[in-house]
Amino acid sequence: MATDPAAMRARAPTFFDEVVANTPGNPRLEMCIQCGTCGGSCPSGPDMDHTPRALFAMIEAGMKDAVLRSNSPWYCVSCYYCMVRCPQEVHITDLMYTLKRMAIQEGLYQESSAATAPEFSETFIDFVENYGRSFELGLATRYHLRHNPMGAMKMATSLGLGMLRKGRMELNPKRIKGIAQLKTILTKAKEIGGAA
């Protein structure tokens, strides 16, 4: 019977459920009252396809493709202004991270106007996974050469060279002693995968 509460609860997980399940702790997404404090507090709000408030309404409406194609999560600078101001204490920034991960999994980020953002993160993390440390010079050259050769030229001729001359950039990556241990831990973590 459709009126039986137990039967009504037994349904396939919605996009909303998926988003919540992929976010650590309790993100309180269902508490959103659509007040818009988040969008009004966001430093990159004007450049986003959708404000966080709009995104949350779209999640509620099950608009998975549109949400994961939005550039908004990628334009989130992780400043947490929305999160401390949210009257309902929704974990907005953490939800943005969740949407980034889901957009990558579904391959939909490529259709957003921030299509290169994941690769920046991937290049950054590639050095961390292999050395245990970040490596700015490698990151800048590899990422820019692939996506933005003119930008790479600019980096190399002005900022990058300035960083090197000032002694503010390492020429070679540093490897931690326990890199084998770290790799084992990360491999295991990837194996477990899953949500928290």
Added chain:
Amino acid sequence: MKYGYYPGCSMERNAIAYHHSTMAVAGALDIELQEVEDWNCCGATEYFSLELLPAYALVGRNLALAANQSVNGNQLIAPCSACFLNLAKTDHYMSTSPDLADQVNEALAAGGLHYDPGSVKVRHLLDIVVNDVGFPAIAEKVTKPLYNLRVAPYYGCLIVRPGTQKSFDDPEYPTTMDTLMQTLGAEVVDFPLKAHCCGGHMTQISENVALEMIRRLLKNAADYEADVIVTLCPMCQLNLDAYQDSVNKLFGTNFNIPILYFTQLMGLAFGMRAVELGFGKEFVSATLALTKIGAEPPPKPKKKRPAKGELPMPAMPEEDNQ
């Protein structure tokens, strides 16, 4: 006072001035920093965008190593705001989500490690300076007050937000660094955007969006006639300093505000020499500000002229890494 210390990747190169000045000031204030043995990168804002569990396990390794060293009730200092947040946030979510804690520990166990959530207390360097050392003890060390230097204290985001652990300062309008600067004798200017974002990694994702965010901050400090902006985070320093020239080019502005670390100004007020405190590493030179307070600027790097017939070559990295 003895603490565990997690420097983070930036302190080794990009923020070398922060490193030198932190060590100098810590020495003067009897703060003993015991570095976490063989720490790894915290993942910055990148790993959380890609994979959940590996991101927490990466930070979990650092927390486990810090807990094993057990220094002074496991108090761990991070000087970088991003490292501070990632360490604090991982500890917080592991504490509040037992499932996450179990999974992180399952991954850590593969490397022979374990972390009990809540066993490390992560704190930012500024917190230690203003709360554990305290303003009276700092005032006693001041031998060369920074009179007449107009300082805009810039906190950025991650030291005061999201406040997953009880923050030591206000998330919207923090004031501890203001009081610290006043204690050093400096004139603190109003800086309404003091806790707004520097753009983080946005310079690499969408440069013009980032430059606009940086422009707002520089304009705000310039409007209040600040001589310098003082920061507590390598990312904030890098964005405001290294991209100031790009901002000027894009917007036709003429900003020329040196971006310094709070530890550098503490060192100057304690009578230390600019050259010991990493001055000279900044893109926007602090020489004018140093002259204003009667401190000796660091020596200018010597430019070697190419010999006759030799082609002009790009200069190589400075050798004085101190």
